[in-house]
Amino acid sequence: FGSFDPLTEISKISNDYQMWLHVDGAYGGCFVLTDTHKSYFKSIDSADSITIDFHKTFFQPVSCSAYLVKDRKNFQYVSYYADYLNPLENRDEERPNLIEKSTQTTRRFDALKVWFTLKTLGKTTISKYLEKVHYLAESVYHKIKDNPHFEVAHKPELSTIVFRYKSLNVNENKVHDRVNLFIKNKLYKQGKASIASTKLDGNIYLKFTLLNPNNTEENLFEILKMIEQKGEQYKSIN
Structure with a gap:
């Protein structure tokens, strides 16, 4: 229906059992910007990863999504190195390569949509x-x-x-x-x-x-x- 789960209680369970905590914010995640819904996001900082679909509640055209992780090192689990594409010896921490953060290679510059929206409309x-x-x-x-x-x-x-x-x-x-x-x-x-x-x-x-x-x-x-x-x-x- 589009609802919020009790993040504080769930995060306590995940912490007690040392479980990965993923928050599916695809639909409701953008409501963190509002005053009316801010209380629902208490303990969101406990999440290990979060998904957000900006094309749902951030008024963006399809497609425009984000996958966020607390520790950037965890992107290694979706990384793949190919000699013809992104050889491992060319890896440079100071020069981001999106191929190392996704299984998708060819892509559009979807982040530009979010940047323009924030710049023109504002929070x-x-x-x-x-x-x-x-x-x-x-x-x-x-x-x-x-x-x-x-x-x-x-x-x-x-x-x-x-x-x-x-x-x-x-x-x-x-x-x-x-x-x-x-x-x-x-x-x-x-x-x-x-x-x-x-x-x-x-x-x-x-x-x-x-x-x-x-x-x-x-x-x-x-x-x-x-x-x-x-x-x-x-x-x-x-």
């Missing part, structure tokens, strides 16, 4: 963008949590919210599955909305992953209204 603006998409997810949550036509799977911690449309007086999950697939496919085929889906306990749910800070509550509420309308349409023809 404060990016932080506001991240807080905005989280606010939008919370707005959707509060809009539908007391609506009998919706069932919300969780309160959003990031910018994802998982929910499903529920037909009143229907208790069969198979029926709810058919209704939600009908809603998703109809809205997509009509060019109204492209809504993702997932499964929870084997049942089909709809999913909003909100990554555009220029989106609005009005736009999202209109999509929710269309979901209800399509749910009623399914009921009328079945």
Whole structure:
């Protein structure tokens, strides 16, 4: 769903058992820049490695990711030396060679995207963008949590919210599955909305992953209204 694990408790376990601690921050890692989510990152310095996908919550085009390690010596585990490419005798610690830090050789200058974004927007603006998409997810949550036509799977911690449309007086999950697939496919085929889906306990749910800070509550509420309308349409023809 996009959530935070208890890093402090997990880091204590990894330390007690001398285990490698990897933090998957691919989606939520960039929220470290915000004031609203900073507390979730307590003990992040205990991580041995961290992954971040800047093309998810740092508003970058695909692809743009980073793999960070606490001790640079650990890059040796993904290093490979070839005489025609990067002979070992030419290794120079003062002259970085990205081939020694990845199994990938030919690559684009993806780091330039992040550098330009930080230079042009800055931390404060990016932080506001991240807080905005989280606010939008919370707005959707509060809009539908007391609506009998919706069932919300969780309160959003990031910018994802998982929910499903529920037909009143229907208790069969198979029926709810058919209704939600009908809603998703109809809205997509009509060019109204492209809504993702997932499964929870084997049942089909709809999913909003909100990554555009220029989106609005009005736009999202209109999509929710269309979901209800399509749910009623399914009921009328079945």
